[in-house]
Amino acid sequence: MHSFQYHHGELYCEQVPVSRIAKELGTPCYIYSHETLIRHFHAYDSAFKNIPHVIAFAMKANSNLAILRLMAREGSGVDIVSGGELYRALKAGVPASKIVFAGVGKTPGEIRDALNANILMFNAESSAELHALNQVADEVGKKARIALRINPDIDPKTHPYISTGLKKSKFGIAADRAVEDFVLAASMSHIDVVGVHAHIGSQLTDVAPFTAALKKVVSLIETLQERGLNIRYLNIGGGLGITYSDEKPPLPQDLSDAILPLVQGLKITLVMEPGRVIVGNAGILVTKAMYLKEGETKSFVIVDAAMNDLIRPSLYEAYHDVRPVNEEAGRRPKHTVDIVGPVCESGDFLAKDRSLPVVKAGELLAVMSAGAYGFVMASNYNSRPRVPEVLVREGEFHIIRERERYEDLIRGEQIPSFLSTME
Numbered sequence: 001m002h003s004f005q006y007h008h009g010e011l012y013c014e015q016v017p018v019s020r021i022a023k024e025l026g027t028p029c030y031i032y033s034h035e036t037l038i039r040h041f042h043a044y045d046s047a048f049k050n051i052p053h054v055i056a057f058a059m060k061a062n063s064n065l066a067i068l069r070l071m072a073r074e075g076s077g078v079d080i081v082s083g084g085e086l087y088r089a090l091k092a093g094v095p096a097s098k099i100v101f102a103g104v105g106k107t108p109g110e111i112r113d114a115l116n117a118n119i120l121m122f123n124a125e126s127s128a129e130l131h132a133l134n135q136v137a138d139e140v141g142k143k144a145r146i147a148l149r150i151n152p153d154i155d156p157k158t159h160p161y162i163s164t165g166l167k168k169s170k171f172g173i174a175a176d177r178a179v180e181d182f183v184l185a186a187s188m189s190h191i192d193v194v195g196v197h198a199h200i201g202s203q204l205t206d207v208a209p210f211t212a213a214l215k216k217v218v219s220l221i222e223t224l225q226e227r228g229l230n231i232r233y234l235n236i237g238g239g240l241g242i243t244y245s246d247e248k249p250p251l252p253q254d255l256s257d258a259i260l261p262l263v264q265g266l267k268i269t270l271v272m273e274p275g276r277v278i279v280g281n282a283g284i285l286v287t288k289a290m291y292l293k294e295g296e297t298k299s300f301v302i303v304d305a306a307m308n309d310l311i312r313p314s315l316y317e318a319y320h321d322v323r324p325v326n327e328e329a330g331r332r333p334k335h336t337v338d339i340v341g342p343v344c345e346s347g348d349f350l351a352k353d354r355s356l357p358v359v360k361a362g363e364l365l366a367v368m369s370a371g372a373y374g375f376v377m378a379s380n381y382n383s384r385p386r387v388p389e390v391l392v393r394e395g396e397f398h399i400i401r402e403r404e405r406y407e408d409l410i411r412g413e414q415i416p417s418f419l420s421t422m423e
């Protein structure tokens, strides 16, 4: 995370002290580094410069309009998983010709909107969905370009909740049934079969599952091409892992070195859907220590951020490094603490059993690697307004989402007339 560094004993994002942002906006808040986002995108993009490719940033990882605009200006497309994401992507100016649409439960309305926008393609996940795509395309008088998502039955050795390419998974269609479904798709009047898609999971820290899955996909593509299907796109999904603590994931260049030899003979355009690897280490969540509490067997630091702001620790037992914003703290003796939020759930923690310099009340802490699956998974649980998002560029910072107010919490709620009086 080289855009988040200590200078003169203080954590900075690029050239802005984190404490300055916290002072002006309050805590908690998310802070993203512009420079890091650009660098990560280009590391991925340039690793694949020797093959025609489209990068479709998996916007579910971070869908703020400013982030999407920034990515689109660098040449990125997006991978969407809902009509809401289509709406955001178009508002941000992402060209429809670089939008791909994944997900097992696309509704007819979502399909219609995406067809009308003329997106690059749908990643279809079942034969039932193919029928729905064909029917809606017929209704709107268009042809739906599709890739079929294959489930290559590869164990990505990641957390079960973010593993998607096993036989028992709800995603994609079994590799051994795939030819049948491709032939079915090709026979449909309003479907144009253009590609094969495989995404096997997230936070992969080894290239081996990628290449194992790809070998299955490549042999399928060869079979399909022999059968006369014009397969022009191979979508390898996203999933490249990042360093949260001591993982050593492959770099985009390592992935490219492993993959290109397998696909170069195929005459296809590669589509890739990186999410976490672009934004994960481009963002932090800043929180303030409020109370210190010595329990019977544990010590707690109670901070003002909670599971509703960052759910990854509660949901996946994910590890996020936590650092004091003021490095002077590093000279204090260490103690082992749980860092917990104010939400009324035992599952509300950001970090457990961490050895940290003795934290003082009022001190700022940075929860690192929070740019992906952070704010986007935030909720209003416990009626907590969602926190602001800030984009830092060199020496300036820009609010890209305001802190919610109490009025925002009740927007759209109504008391029916039979309850209109207090009697």
Ligand SMILES: *Cc1c(COP(=O)(O)O)cnc(C)c1O
Binding pocket: 058, 060, 061, 079, 102, 103, 199, 201, 202, 203, 237, 238, 239, 240, 273, 274, 275, 276, 277, 372
């Ligand atoms: C979530 C997802 C991605 C992105 O995964 P990352 O691990 O964030 O790179 C890409 N493609 C599909 C289909 C996904 O569901």
